[in-house]
Amino acid sequence: MFGDYSLGDLGSIFAMQGFAGLILFSVYVLMALGLAIIFGQMGVINMAHGEFMILGAYVTYFCSEFFSAYLPSLFPGxxxxxxxxxxxxxxxxxxxxxxALIKRLYKRPLDTLLATWGLSLILQQTYRSVFGPREVGVVLPDWLLGSLPVTDTIEVPINGVFVMCLTALITIAVGLLMYKARWGRQVRAVVQNRVMAGAVGIDTERVDRMTFGLGCGIAGVAGSAFTMIGSTGPTSGQLYIVDTFLIVVFGGAASLFGTIASAFSISQTQSTLEFFLSGSMAKVITLLTVVAILMLRPQGLFTLKVRR
Structure with a gap:
């Protein structure tokens, strides 16, 4: 696989593929952040998470069409x-x-899996009926196109740098919200002891609703980033849901840092292997590697130590 390349060529290839994987890494992080909040903090297995991402992608597409047709002077922003x-x-x-649905299924993870899987099918058919079965693409502003030269053989895509910066800002904001803000303390209190949290005056139902909405909202932002690497269709979200669950479990369901590290390692591995192998083989090798590691460390790469 590597025999036809010199060490210099391999270094350039790894660097280029690493930079090319920036957008994929960013989409994975944003998807996994939302899922980690829902799954890690609430114990809900949301199989419709990809459909929330695709809703964000469709919103981005229609914004692109609207600004292009009616506000061309503001299109760059x-x-x-x-x-x-x-x-x-x-x-x-x-x-x-x-x-309407999830609040009746807390503490029943298998029921949430089945219910949200059914919801994903309903949303897919809704998108197909409303937006049509044809995949659509987004026209990006000129300032997001092109690349920045690093060396003679290495270039960094501008949209990858932009999405990376956006992902970093959102990750920092989520970290501050969950671990420094009053609302984040309420979320963790509800997770640890719902009855006691309610007894001290926390509106547990409102916390649940806002937490689920935050996770789905971040998935919508991931959908905006997704428009830079693929076309948007009714079933596009299902292509990423398995990888996203894998990232959350591999990194540790309740660990923000683990989610980021897991998304980076998986996206960069896939991006590099796809250069030398087919896309399907790259996914198979990545999946087998992650499964092998989880067999040795089933709790994930990073876990929170909790006193009991």
């Missing part, structure tokens, strides 16, 4: 508006789903 609307749309739908 439409992506920021699209991300905000994607967060609001996916987050609002998530809060509605929590109120």
């Amino acid at each position: 439409y992506f920021f508006v699209a991300m905000a609307l994607a967060f609001l749309a996916s987050g609002s739908l998530g809060m509605l789903v929590e109120w």
Whole structure:
């Protein structure tokens, strides 16, 4: 596999593929952050998480079309508006789903799996009926196109740098929200002891709804980032849901740092292997490696120490 390349060529290939995997890493992190909040903090297995991501992608697509047709002078900045609307749309739908469905299934993880899997099929058919079965692509502003030369043989895609910076900001904001803000302390209190949290005056139902909405909203932002690496269709979200669950479990369900480290290692491994092998073989090798590691360390790479 490596015999036809010199050491210099291999170094350039690894660097280029690493930079090429920046957007994939960012999508994985944003998807996994939302899922880690829902699964790690609430114990809900949300099989419809990919559909919340695709809702954000559709919002980004329609923002692109709207600004291109009616506000061409503001088109260079439409992506920021699209991300905000994607967060609001996916987050609002998530809060509605929590109120109508999920709140009746807490402490029943297998039931949440079946219910959200059914929800994913309903959302896919809804997208197909509303937006059509054809995949659509987003036109990016000119300032997100092109690349930045690092050396004579290595270039960094500008949209990858942008999404990386966006992911870093969102990750820091989520970390501060969960571990420094009053609302984050309420979330952790509800997770540890729901009855006692309610007894001291915390509105546990509101905390649940806001937590689920936040996780789904972050998935919507991931959908905006997703438009840079693939076309948007009714079933596109299902291509990422397995990888996202794998990242959350591999990194440790309750560990924010573990989620980031896991997303980075898996995305970079897949991006590099896809250069030398087919995409399916790269996924198979990555999956087998992760499964082998989980057999030795089933709790994931990083776990939180809790006093009992």
